[in-house]
Amino acid sequence: MLATTSSILLRLASFLFLRWIPGHVFVPVIFTSLAVYSTSIYFSSTKNNSNGIIKSLLTGAPCRQSWATRIAVVINLICGLFTADFLLRGFILYPTADLRFSRVGHISHNTAHLLLREPDAARLPLNVSYMEAHDEDSEPRSWIQVATVDSLSESTDFTTTVTFTNLNPASSYRYALSNNQTGLFVTSPAPDSSAANRLSFLTSSCMKPNFPYDPRRHPLRIPGLDKMTTAISSLPHLPSFMLFLGDFIYIDVPQRFGSSVDHYRSEYRRVYSSPSWTWSAANLPWIHTLDDHEIANDWNYGNTIPPYPAAIEPYLNYHASVNPPAPDAKTENTKSSYTMFTNGPAAFFLLDTRSYRSPSDETILGKAQLNSLLAFLARAEPPHIRWKIISSSVPFTRNWHAGTSDTWGGFLSERRVVFDAMRAAQRTLGIRIVLLSGDRHEFAATRFPPLPDQIQTAEKQENLENGEELVEFCTGPLNMFYLPVRTYYQSGPDDVPLKYLPDGNTKYGLVDIEDASVDSVPSSVLTYSLYIDESVVWKYRLSVPLGLTSESKAQPAASASEAKGASAARSLLPHGEVLVDETVEGWVDAISKVFGWNVMVDHPNKDWVF
Numbered sequence: 205m206l207a208t209t210s211s212i213l214l215r216l217a218s219f220l221f222l223r224w225i226p227g228h229v230f231v232p233v234i235f236t237s238l239a240v241y242s243t244s245i246y247f248s249s250t251k252n253n254s255n256g257i258i259k260s261l262l263t264g265a266p267c268r269q270s271w272a273t274r275i276a277v278v279i280n281l282i283c284g285l286f287t288a289d290f291l292l293r294g295f296i297l298y299p300t301a302d303l304r305f306s307r308v309g310h311i312s313h314n315t316a317h318l319l320l321r322e323p324d325a326a327r328l329p330l331n332v333s334y335m336e337a338h339d340e341d342s343e344p345r346s347w348i349q350v351a352t353v354d355s356l357s358e359s360t361d362f363t364t365t366v367t368f369t370n371l372n373p374a375s376s377y378r379y380a381l382s383n384n385q386t387g388l389f390v391t392s393p394a395p396d397s398s399a400a401n402r403l404s405f406l407t408s409s410c411m412k413p414n415f416p417y418d419p420r421r422h423p424l425r426i427p428g429l430d431k432m433t434t435a436i437s438s439l440p441h442l443p444s445f446m447l448f449l450g451d452f453i454y455i456d457v458p459q460r461f462g463s464s465v466d467h468y469r470s471e472y473r474r475v476y477s478s479p480s481w482t483w484s485a486a487n488l489p490w491i492h493t494l495d496d497h498e499i500a501n502d503w504n505y506g507n508t509i510p511p512y513p514a515a516i517e518p519y520l521n522y523h524a525s526v527n528p529p530a531p532d533a534k535t536e537n538t539k540s541s542y543t544m545f546t547n548g549p550a551a552f553f554l555l556d557t558r559s560y561r562s563p564s565d566e567t568i569l570g571k572a573q574l575n576s577l578l579a580f581l582a583r584a585e586p587p588h589i590r591w592k593i594i595s596s597s598v599p600f601t602r603n604w605h606a607g608t609s610d611t612w613g614g615f616l617s618e619r620r621v622v623f624d625a626m627r628a629a630q631r632t633l634g635i636r637i638v639l640l641s642g643d644r645h646e647f648a649a650t651r652f653p654p655l656p657d658q659i660q661t662a663e664k665q666e667n668l669e670n671g672e673e674l675v676e677f678c679t680g681p682l683n684m685f686y687l688p689v690r691t692y693y694q695s696g697p698d699d700v701p702l703k704y705l706p707d708g709n710t711k712y713g714l715v716d717i718e719d720a721s722v723d724s725v726p727s728s729v730l731t732y733s734l735y736i737d738e739s740v741v742w743k744y745r746l747s748v749p750l751g752l753t754s755e756s757k758a759q760p761a762a763s764a765s766e767a768k769g770a771s772a773a774r775s776l777l778p779h780g781e782v783l784v785d786e787t788v789e790g791w792v793d794a795i796s797k798v799f800g801w802n803v804m805v806d807h808p809n810k811d812w813v814f
Contacts, residue, residue, distance in 0.1 A: 207244040210237045211264025211280055218283035222290060222417040225685040226458040231291065238284040245277060286419055291459055294413065294423035300473035306385040307476075308489045309365075309526025310545060311445070313373040313392040317526040320381060321476075322353070323362040327383045329354045332366045337376035337388065347380065361469045361518060365525045374399055388487045392444065392547050400588050401719045401728065403548035404441055406432070406488075408712035409449040409495070409597070409642025410681035412457065413478055416709060422479050428683030428710035429480040435738045436714075437484055443714065444547060446488055447554075449642030449680075450495025450597035452523070455515070457497065463511040468498075469518045476522075492523040493554050494541050495597035495643055502610045507559040516541075516559075528554070531580070536560065536572035544580055549717050549728055550591040553580045557597050561615075568598075568615040574622075581625045584633060590728035590748045591717060592629065595640045599678045601650040601699045606691040611643070613695075623652060626674055636748045636777050638730060639676035640713075645686045647711050647734055649702035649744060650676045651780070672777050675702070675746060677732050679713045702744070702780070705787055708736040719750065722778065726750040731783065743784035748777065 214237035221230035241264060248266045260267030264276045306320040322330055330353040335345045350369075356362045371377065373394035380386045393399035413424045421427075436443060453471040461467060496503040499515040507516065520540070528545035541556040555577065560570025569577065581592065602613030612619045626637045652674040692704050705711070714733040722729060727747040734742040 208263045208265040210241040213237045228458050234287050290417045300477045303473045303477050305476050308389045310528045311489050313394050314371045316368045316389050318366045319526045321363045331382040334368055334377050334379040337378045360521050363521045400548045403717045404443045405445050405715050406443045407447040407640050408679050408682040410451040411683040412454050424478040426478050426480040426683045431710050431738050432712055433485045446490045448492050450493050451497040454497045465514045465517050468515050472518050472522045493597050494556055494558050503558050504561050531576040542573050550593050551589050552593045555596045578625050581629045592635055592637045598643045599641045600639050600676050603692050603695050603699045641678040642680045645681045645684050646706040648678050648692050648704045651700045652698050655698050710737050722747045741787050744780055745783050746780045
């Protein structure tokens with residue numbers, strides 16, 4: 205009986221750990237069960253057993269046929285071996301101290317930021333050069349040397365940054381380092397050009413190498429990154445960048461091996477050592493935000509308590525150093541952990557929801573960051589900017605009923621301040637605001653109409669009817685687990701679900717902005733395409749009428765044509781529209797309908813690892 209119980213527990217825990225959710229709680233269960241099973245089999249080996257072959261193979265119970273017992277033992281030993289392999293092979297065999305790599309970060313219309321790592325002092329000084337890429341039929345161009353790196357030290361884990369300046373807008377460039385590192389990048393269009401009306405970028409969050417576990421796979425391979433690279437290679441226009449919303453590393457999943465600076469650095473190096481960084485993936489600029497697993501699960505202890513100081517140092521060197529510049533809030537944002545930038549028709553603000561949050565003070569942003577965000581929202585933009593995109597590492601919606609306090613759902617007063625400022629910006633600036641978030645290993649699109657007590661005038665009611673609302677797209681993981689338990693459902697009048705897709709180990713969004721006609725009205729159109737694995741399964745469109753300005757809304761119509769334009773302007777922000785929905789009902793949903801189960805349950809105190 206003991207052998208059977210421990211064997212079943214071992215196999216179940218191993219399956220859940222290796223293929224479903226790599227929680228650290230499973231590790232002691234697996235190895236303890238294996239020890240108990242091995243001991244019980246040893247002491248029962250000399251006894252006669254009446255168990256049949258099938259039962260022995262399925263449950264691990266000792267059998268009267270010794271060969272069946274031996275096969276059952278091997279199966280259980282393999283479970284333990286696979287668990288140890290997933291835990292330790294990458295950590296032990298790939299310390300990656302000799303990693304040599306380069307990548308491009310934030311790119312503007314005339315600058316580009318390059319991160320490089322070179323641990324071998326014999327290759328210094330390191331010359332960094334670039335040239336404008338050209339067709340084979342074009343005249344060859346000369347390399348321009350932009351920097352010489354004379355020394356690199358352990359204090360930055362042998363990394364440094366180089367900035368290319370005075371570049372031409374909307375141009376392709378090739379860079380080369382004297383240690384044989386090369387790459388490509390493309391500058392953004394000039395802000396006053398017609399090409400600035402178009403932008404395409406990717407967004408996702410959360411990735412863990414070699415999950416779900418496959419013993420045949422390189423321990424650092426990231427299947428989701430491979431799938432994403434395959435999908436974007438078939439697009440007519442490659443995205444301008446990846447906006448990655450946190451959990452680039454999982455320092456504490458499945459097991460934390462330490463909390464020193466060296467431990468955090470090694471996790472970044474392992475991810476960047478992945479064979480999934482093919483030529484296409486490596487040349488895609490990545491812009492990063494900070495989330496909890498770059499520090500510790502559900503981190504809410506500010507920026508001075510350990511292990512935050514150890515965690516932020518490699519994040520600064522590997523990510524923030526080539527991120528967009530920080531707002532002018534140096535009294536708090538000393539590590540440039542929240543940033544802003546513009547690209548084409550959109551202005552971005554990337555929030556840091558970890559470094560300054562304080563549950564006791566009911567703030568997720570901190571005072572300085574909140575003020576910077578409010579100033580950004582109220583800021584008038586040049587005519588070509590029609591969108592303000594706010595990214596958060598955790599969801600704005602409170603519709604997730606697992607770990608709600610770790611999201612904006614735990615800071616609703618501050619959320620209301622932010623939402624009021626967003627709606628005011630939409631009313632007065634002629635722009636639309638879109639929210640992007642990550643952290644959850646599920647996809648959900650949510651709209652936030654104003655609450656009834658916020659609709660005080662007929663004008664506000666008309667704006668509500670015409671779609672003046674906020675929309676959030678929360679996407680993840682790029683490569684991690686998902687939960688079979690449905691925890692997302694509407695929890696208030698201002699959090700209205702548009703789409704919920706929990707299943708899939710690989711999910712990412714493609715955001716396309718371009719000028720188009722919507723209902724015969726010239727508009728700037730934002731299309732969000734959700735990918736699961738390599739396929740688009742859901743697509744949603746939002747738009748902003750191009751004739752809309754804060755001045756035109758106040759002008760009376762003097763003619764029939766102007767009346768038509770005024771009517772379009774009054775349709776301030778048209779409702780979004782589903783363009784594609786090829787989703788298939790998941791097995792959990794199908795089973796629950798058959799049996800009449802409600803699988804969306806509340807877990808207010810559940811410590812899920814997101």
